Amino acid sequence: MAERAPLIELRNVSKSFAGIQALRDVSIAVHAGSILCLLGDNGAGKSTLIKILSGFHPPSSGVIFVDGAETRFSSPREARGLGIATVHQEVGTIPLMSVARNFFLGAEPTKGWGPFRHLDIARAETIALEQIRGFGITRVTNGDQLVGTLSGGERQVIAIARAMYFGARILILDEPTSALGVKEAAKVLTLVKTVRAKGIGIVFITHNARHAMLIGDRFVVLNQGGVSAAFNRGEKSREEVLNLMAGGKQTEQIEADLALFEEDGQGAL
């Protein structure tokens, strides 16, 4: 893996908004066929990092490399054009529209010519069904079924299948399992592994350390905008990871304070 350039790499990236530093000197690399887990508590800088990776914000300093070449995204569209797809939690699909219409939203297949050019609904339905079946959703038999009839996990699968169909090489998954039940989460995690096997580079953003440890190859823990730890699969236990996510030393301090408080309380009684 080391000899091939990462699909995307951030080197010493910082970002500040109106004087507030959201990211500090962050370096990450996403390789083909590998899952990079970005862990961190609320406000750790995960959202800002996603926005830089997907082209919404340029970094204030630092460099982005795509396939080893220095790159500056001028828009999310440009990032998409380079095969970087972002699947957001909950906001990826539209409940009152059909599976096929959701799947091809913004890239609808048409047939005919000039003023007679129109949606090729039949083709959209066939392809959409074929693609989501390929990822194990067999419960949907009609392309005109509304997405609102599907479970949260199935909607995530549609969003991921759509990104794959439209040529994603780097898939950024923003909290894909956080709103799901255990069974549904398992489905999505299995799908993520399937996608990895196809050679896609995956950025898996979560605050659920258990889900991350199940599938991750490499882990980066963000804390207050900076990388507080980076390690490979098997190098740290779940307790260590949870501790890191909560801020490491800070957690120990909280525990110590609580212990002191209890002793004091008993003493006073």
Add this chain to the structure above:
Amino acid sequence: MRRLLRRPEAGAFFAALLVYLFFAIAAWKANFVSFNGTAAWLDTSAELGIMALAIGLLMIAGEFDLSIGSVIGATSIILAIGTNHYGVNPWIMLAVVFVFGGLVGLINGLIVVRTGLPSFIVTLATNYGIVGAALGFSRLLTNTTSSSMLTTPGVDFLFASQWGQANIAILWWVLLTLAAMGVLMRTPFGNWIYATGGNIVAARGAGVPTSLVKVVIFVVTALAATLVGAIQAIEFHSGNAANGQGYVFQAPIAAVIGGVLLGGGYGSPLGLFFGSVIYGIISVGIFYTGWNTDWLLLILGALLLAAVLANSYFRRLALTTH
């Protein structure tokens, strides 16, 4: 059958059938079921239907337009003053009012997408502004706020032909409904309209130009209001700056009865068609029964409430698995 029931127009279709049967029986003696009786309610449905169709599209895209009333009134008075007071050719005046309508829609749309303010407030403001300007300018120019309009046979034919009591507006309504069906169901732009109203964040994420979609539908809505204003002015050969205010709420009522969700993202042109049919049958049917027409608003109010309840039921049905 369940598949049919899941369609957005299902509720409105069955309601229209029921309402029609009710008045067919209640007003049988007054010849409600005759060519002229049918033409009477179709005429009412048609002018309202053109408005409801446009408002419905806008509501599907997640926006609202209260300024349609003022555009109808301003269109009619501009046509009247232009042709009668200044002697301008009616065809030229028609071009003028359609440009005017398009500009109003453009301004509404740009304000809404640029500022992010609710379209309800923005178009309430433009509605008052345009009515006021139309009244003020017509008083200033002609010393009155209503005036008769001069037309040509060609203009009359296109906007005010009659077959018995059936107006050509019915044909406009049917053709525009078919066109809207084509756009919504069969074009990428139609897909974008549903997506913009259904979940604007997801639509943007998928690369849909949501602001463009909204501005275009605002323009279409204002042009529909211009068409209705022109039809009315040419039909009665007169214009009045205060015309059209009734449509401000009748059109959204018909749209909701027709199955459009207030929150956006759901509805169909066929549903909007039947919503306007229901409105037309009730408001004309009650005259045929000979009952006191004071009851009309009560019936419409009850119907609106029933429609909203039925819509939420049908939407839930749509979201059940096959």
